[in-house]
Amino acid sequence: MTATAPSVDQIVNGVPQHRRLVTTVPGPRSLELLGRREATVARGVSVMLPAFIERAGGAVLVDVDGNHLIDLGSGIAVTGVGHGARRVVAAVAEQAASFTHTCFMINPYEGYVAVAEALARLTPGDHEKRSVLLSSGAEGIENAVKIARSYTRRSAVVVFEHGYHGRTNLTMALTAKDMPYKHGFGPFAPEVYRAPLSYPFRDGLTGEQAVARAIEAIEEQVDVDDVAAIVIEPIQGEGGFIVPAPGFLSGLAAWARANGVVFVADEVQTGFARTGAMFASEHEGVVPDLIVTAKGIAGGMPLSAVTGRAEIMDAPHVGGLGGTYGGNPVACAAALATIATIEEDGLVDRAAALGATITARLRAVQEQQPAIGDLRGRGAMIAVELVRPGTTDPDPLAAVAVARACHEQGVVVLTCGTYGNVLRLLPPFVIGEELLADALDVLSAALLALGRP
Numbered sequence: 001m002t003a004t005a006p007s008v009d010q011i012v013n014g015v016p017q018h019r020r021l022v023t024t025v026p027g028p029r030s031l032e033l034l035g036r037r038e039a040t041v042a043r044g045v046s047v048m049l050p051a052f053i054e055r056a057g058g059a060v061l062v063d064v065d066g067n068h069l070i071d072l073g074s075g076i077a078v079t080g081v082g083h084g085a086r087r088v089v090a091a092v093a094e095q096a097a098s099f100t101h102t103c104f105m106i107n108p109y110e111g112y113v114a115v116a117e118a119l120a121r122l123t124p125g126d127h128e129k130r131s132v133l134l135s136s137g138a139e140g141i142e143n144a145v146k147i148a149r150s151y152t153r154r155s156a157v158v159v160f161e162h163g164y165h166g167r168t169n170l171t172m173a174l175t176a177k178d179m180p181y182k183h184g185f186g187p188f189a190p191e192v193y194r195a196p197l198s199y200p201f202r203d204g205l206t207g208e209q210a211v212a213r214a215i216e217a218i219e220e221q222v223d224v225d226d227v228a229a230i231v232i233e234p235i236q237g238e239g240g241f242i243v244p245a246p247g248f249l250s251g252l253a254a255w256a257r258a259n260g261v262v263f264v265a266d267e268v269q270t271g272f273a274r275t276g277a278m279f280a281s282e283h284e285g286v287v288p289d290l291i292v293t294a295k296g297i298a299g300g301m302p303l304s305a306v307t308g309r310a311e312i313m314d315a316p317h318v319g320g321l322g323g324t325y326g327g328n329p330v331a332c333a334a335a336l337a338t339i340a341t342i343e344e345d346g347l348v349d350r351a352a353a354l355g356a357t358i359t360a361r362l363r364a365v366q367e368q369q370p371a372i373g374d375l376r377g378r379g380a381m382i383a384v385e386l387v388r389p390g391t392t393d394p395d396p397l398a399a400v401a402v403a404r405a406c407h408e409q410g411v412v413v414l415t416c417g418t419y420g421n422v423l424r425l426l427p428p429f430v431i432g433e434e435l436l437a438d439a440l441d442v443l444s445a446a447l448l449a450l451g452r453p
């Protein structure tokens with residue numbers, strides 16, 4: 001631990017914050033469980049690293065063989081406040097002991113209202129807002145589209161290349177990539193139109209040029225007067241952590257406003273401090289009409305929300321929105337504790353600082369490794385795009401090789417990208433400097449080994 005590092009607990013939730021391997025990864029007990037899994041769990045549910053987890057604290061996962069793994073994925077950007085976060089664990093236990101469910105539409109409770117109040121306070125814009133709470137990101141997106149259609153009395157939805165919005169029927173239609181998300185699962189919901197994104201590493205366009213190209217593509221495909229909503233991730237998550245050129249998001253938002261189109265920001269992955277701002281829309285000064293949140297909102301409990309302008313949110317009739325579990329009281333308690341942790345522990349700034357540390361380390365690796373085509377992201381959401389040296393041709397096998405090398409060494413990194421050639425880092429914000437440095441040593445060595453015999 002360096003003298004300047006923030007104070008980080010060395011034991012969190014009973015788990016020491018270090019990497020320690022006592023067997024190969026996965027070890028024998030995990031392999032036994034994997035055998036049981038294969039006999040009973042549908043194969044469509046993939047597994048990236050079959051080390052079964054028994055306990056977790058901070059940024060460390062402990063598997064059933066006793067290996068301590070460093071978590072640079074946060075369960076896909078969910079446990080930003082860390083595993084076993086003190087306030088979250090206490091709030092969940094307390095709420096579970098009081099009551100676990102009533103259905104908010106049958107008998108309401110304060111936690112749901114308090115989460116809606118927090119969302120109104122934290123999301124961009126100081127207009128009057130309303131929220132509906134749901135259980136998954138896909139359900140949030142589905143509801144945002146329902147609400148936008150109800151408000152505009154229009155049906156078309158515009159989405160973007162490389163976009164990912166979920167796995168339900170409508171959200172599969174909104175998602176760009178066929179394999180594995182959509183393949184063989186059609187027919188998909190109609191009235192979905194796809195526009196080109198801004199992808200600076202691959203298109204070299206300015207934000208203004210990319211906006212012009214996107215608007216032209218939209219207006220070619222659909223009558224603007226039929227468009228209910230634009231749905232876009234401010235930074236594409238599954239698509240490869242693509243940060244659009246400056247001016248792209250704000251240009252689209254301006255086009256939407258001018259045409260009576262509801263601008264929906266899918267901040268399911270980017271929200272709640274992940275990018276070094278509470279919401280990624282803030283980096284571009286964009287105030288979405290509706291913002292969809294999930295993943296990082298509740299420290300691992302299933303919760304999602306649609307938050308937005310009161311007049312849009314209140315368009316659907318009474319009884320038109322809801323769901324049995326939406327805004328479950330235990331999930332709401334977890335969300336309030338997660339938000340308190342982010343605010344009281346300064347985790348927005350911490351996420352920004354993590355991004356600076358990670359980027360500086362990997363920039364030095366990039367100078368020695370021509371397979372790193374692009375290093376990008378914001379805050380604690382950083383991606384390494386791997387290419388064949390000297391070209392921009394995607395190299396998915398290199399991404400797999402680096403991820404596997406990290407996994408074998410006990411560092412959990414994820415891959416993503418339309419071409420499967422992007423390594424993504426989504427560490428918990430509470431990761432200590434020493435632990436992060438250890439993980440980055442492993443990752444750097446794996447990256448430098450690319451192309452070596």
Ligand SMILES: *Cc1c(COP(=O)(O)O)cnc(C)c1O
Nearest residue numbers: 136137138164165166237268269
């Ligand atoms: C994960 C994700 C979703 C879907 O969320 P689920 O909770 O898996 O349904 C939607 N949009 C984005 C940007 C995501 O990252």
